[in-house]
Amino acid sequence: MKKIKLIFLCIIFASLILACLFTPDVVYAEVRTWTNEEPTSCYVGLSHGLFKDSKNQIWFGNEEGIVYRNWQQYELYSFDPYAECAIDFAEDKNGNIWISNASDFKKLLQFSNGTSLALIKTVDYPRVVNPNNDGEPFSIAIDKNTNIMYISDSVKNVIVRYNINTNTFTTLTGLSLSTPKGIDLDSLGNLWICDSGNNRIVKYNISTAISTPYKTTPLTPYDISCDKNNDVWIADNVNNRIIRYRVQATTWTTYEKSGSFVEPTSVFIDDNYKVYVTDSSYPYHVYSTQFPSSECNVTECIMPYLSADIEGSFISANYYGASIIVNLNVSDNASWKMYSDYTCTTTTEISNKTVNLSVGSNNRYYIKVFAQDGINNKVYTLVIQRLQYNLTVTMDNFTKVYGNADPSFTCKITSGTLQSGDSLTGNPSRTAGENVGTYDITKGSLTAGENYNITFINGTFSITEKTLCKR
Numbered sequence: 001m002k003k004i005k006l007i008f009l010c011i012i013f014a015s016l017i018l019a020c021l022f023t024p025d026v027v028y029a030e031v032r033t034w035t036n037e038e039p040t041s042c043y044v045g046l047s048h049g050l051f052k053d054s055k056n057q058i059w060f061g062n063e064e065g066i067v068y069r070n071w072q073q074y075e076l077y078s079f080d081p082y083a084e085c086a087i088d089f090a091e092d093k094n095g096n097i098w099i100s101n102a103s104d105f106k107k108l109l110q111f112s113n114g115t116s117l118a119l120i121k122t123v124d125y126p127r128v129v130n131p132n133n134d135g136e137p138f139s140i141a142i143d144k145n146t147n148i149m150y151i152s153d154s155v156k157n158v159i160v161r162y163n164i165n166t167n168t169f170t171t172l173t174g175l176s177l178s179t180p181k182g183i184d185l186d187s188l189g190n191l192w193i194c195d196s197g198n199n200r201i202v203k204y205n206i207s208t209a210i211s212t213p214y215k216t217t218p219l220t221p222y223d224i225s226c227d228k229n230n231d232v233w234i235a236d237n238v239n240n241r242i243i244r245y246r247v248q249a250t251t252w253t254t255y256e257k258s259g260s261f262v263e264p265t266s267v268f269i270d271d272n273y274k275v276y277v278t279d280s281s282y283p284y285h286v287y288s289t290q291f292p293s294s295e296c297n298v299t300e301c302i303m304p305y306l307s308a309d310i311e312g313s314f315i316s317a318n319y320y321g322a323s324i325i326v327n328l329n330v331s332d333n334a335s336w337k338m339y340s341d342y343t344c345t346t347t348t349e350i351s352n353k354t355v356n357l358s359v360g361s362n363n364r365y366y367i368k369v370f371a372q373d374g375i376n377n378k379v380y381t382l383v384i385q386r387l388q389y390n391l392t393v394t395m396d397n398f399t400k401v402y403g404n405a406d407p408s409f410t411c412k413i414t415s416g417t418l419q420s421g422d423s424l425t426g427n428p429s430r431t432a433g434e435n436v437g438t439y440d441i442t443k444g445s446l447t448a449g450e451n452y453n454i455t456f457i458n459g460t461f462s463i464t465e466k467t468l469c470k471r
Contacts (some may be wrong), residue, residue, distance in 0.1 A: 028155070034257045034287040037276065039071055044286055047278040049088035049139075050223075051270040053113060054095060060084020060266065060278060060286065067099065069117065076101070076109075079119040083107055087137070092164060096120060100137045100151065108137060108149075108162070122241070123162075125151075126169050135160075139182045141191065143206075152180040152190055159183070159193065159204070174209040175202070181240040181265075182223030186230040194221035194234070201234060201245070214245060216252040223266045233275060235264040242267055242277055257287065279347075283414040339366045388453040392417035395428050395459030402466040404437050409441055424448050430461045438462050 014028075021404040037058075038044055045062035052058050063154045066083045082105035089142040090098050106125035112118045135156035142149045142164075149162040150172075159172040159180065178197025185191055193202040201224060222237035233424045234243040240262060242255045254273075262281030269275045274292040278284070303342060316376045339346035344366055351417040392415035399409050409428040418424070426445030433439055441459035 018063075022103050032257065032289050033254050034289045036279070036290050037286040040456060044284050046280055046284055047286065048223075049100075050087065050225075050266040050276045050286070051089040051091075052270050052276075053091050053097065055113065056270075056301075057113075058276065058286075059089045059097065061089070061099065062284075067117075067370060074117050075118070078111060079111075080107065081123050083109055083122070088139045090140045090142040090149065091144070092142050092149075092359065093147050098140060098142065098143060100140045100150065102136050102138060105136070106137055108140070108151075112364075113242070120257065123167070138180070139194075141183050141185045143185055149181055150185070152183045152193065154179050154196075155183060157197075172204065172209070175204060175211050177202070182235070184224050184225040184226045184232070187228070187233075188230055190230075192224050192226060194224050194230050196237075198223055201232065203247075204260055216243070216245075222264065225268045227269045227273065228271050233267050233269050235267040235277065237263045237265065237280075240264070242249070242275065255289070261287075302466070335366050339368065341366070344368045388451055389416060389419065390453050390455075391418070392455045392457065393424070394442075394457040395442070395445065397461070399462045399464060402434070402463050406430070406461075408445075409444065409459075409461075415455075418450075422448055422451070428459070434463065436463050436465050457458065464465045 012239045029370075044060070045064050045066060047060045047062045047068075050060045051060070057070045059067070059069055061076070063085050065086065067074045067076050067086050076099070078084050078269045080101075083099075083101045084105075085102050086099050090099045095113055097111045097113050099109045099111065108123040108125060110120040110123070112120055127137065129265070132182075135153040135158070137151045137160075138154040139152045140149055147164045149164055150161040151162060153160055157177045157180065161170045161172055162168070175193075177193065177195050179195075180342045181194040181196045183191060183193050189206050191204045191206060191467060193204060194200045195213070198219075199219050200213045201219075201221050201239060203214065204210075205212075205214045218239050219234075219236055220238035221234045223235040227233065231244060234245065236243050236254070238412045240256070240260050242261070242264060243255045245251075246253070261277065261279045264277050265280045266278040267275065275289050275291065277287045280286070282363060289389040322347055324346040337344075338350045339345070340350055341349045378414065393411050394414045397411065398409060399420045400453070401405060409430065411424075411428055413424070423448055426447055428441050428446060429444030430441045441461050443454075444454070446454075
């Protein structure tokens with residue numbers, strides 16, 4: 001009986017630890033208006049690979065070998081008779097467009113992106129894992145800084161690195177994937193992967209080869225797109241929706257369409273926060289919806305007062321000072337409350353909207369908005385980090401003759417600026433000693449207050465010999 005009780009207590013204790021470690025993400029849904037983008041004369045077919053190039057031209061392809069560039073059709077097999085299925089698109093650092101082809105003849109095709117579309121070359125996709133069986137190139141993403149292409153192989157369950165400059169293929173390590181589909185790169189050096197067979201997305205750091213899985217239930221990711229704030233947008237194929245995962249805010253937002261998407265196959269968000277989606281329902285369409293730029297842009301302010309439009313669903317504020325007053329502008333008849341905990345309960349409400357942080361801390365505060373209709377109460381995440389002004393203070397050099405009194409030590413600011421009303425207080429000091437030699441002049445009691453991060457550069461204090469007169 002004692003053993004049973006001990007086991008029971010251990011289970012409870014372990015459960016409590018897990019509950020503390022795995023804080024649930026915030027999840028909410030929204031039905032939006034989506035516009036049918038394609039001209040009435042255009043039949044898009046079952047499409048993949050939505051992409052907008054640096055010339056703001058929309059690209060996508062379908063399983064019938066048709067490529068679309070700004071709604072103009074090109075037959076892929078007219079450039080290469082063995083290229084039958086355009087799956088994904090990416091742009092290299094020279095402005096050329098690459099297309100992955102997942103037909104029986106696995107190929108990567110490079111096109112010049114001029115007035116007319118011209119094939120530059122085709123690259124045969126190698127048997128990178130098993131020499132007796134081909135893999136299948138699915139989604140592609142290109143790092144324009146290095147001209148390295150990343151390829152998801154949905155048959156061999158790997159990610160392949162292709163060096164465009166040297167024409168070499170290698171396989172990424174540190175990943176365990178099942179049927180990887182869409183991939184995209186963020187601006188922080190991470191590759192985001194739709195690990196479809198494992199019902200999750202994975203962030204893979206290119207430099208460290210460390211992978212981090214993210215998951216909400218249910219999730220069947222098919223395609224992924226990173227926005228300029230490094231949040232990710234997911235085509236959740238089986239669940240007929242688009243999902244945005246705010247990485248820093250750790251919130252999942254589902255976006256649905258009135259009448260529903262049917263198994264969306266592709267998603268892309270441009271720098272103006274217009275989201276494009278293809279779905280699998282006949283007669284097949286390309287849909288779009290425009291998000292307000294204020295809803296997605298990160299707002300930064302360097303002042304002890306933050307005013308941000310409530311459309312900003314993720315707000316990051318860097319500031320200097322002992323406290324910050326949070327003031328959000330909301331629509332008529334709407335209200336909001338601020339909390340120190342994701343549960344947003346009465347006991348965690350911050351009534352005066354004033355946040356006090358220690359220097360260098362990075363805390364999260366939660367905003368709950370009560371909309372005008374009284375139905376759409378939403379939780380926004382506010383991440384505030386208190387920063388310090390940087391200063392460099394250099395000690396002046398001094399000399400004295402042995403036996404004399406020390407001079408008054410001084411210093412000067414050699415980098416950075418004190419803010420209006422602030423000043424350096426205290427005095428430099430030196431290493432103890434009265435014999436002839438050199439000693440360091442150090443910061444002593446110098447300070448400018450906790451709003452400053454000061455680098456002190458030592459000076460030199462020299463004691464020279466005293467000359468004695470002979471009589």
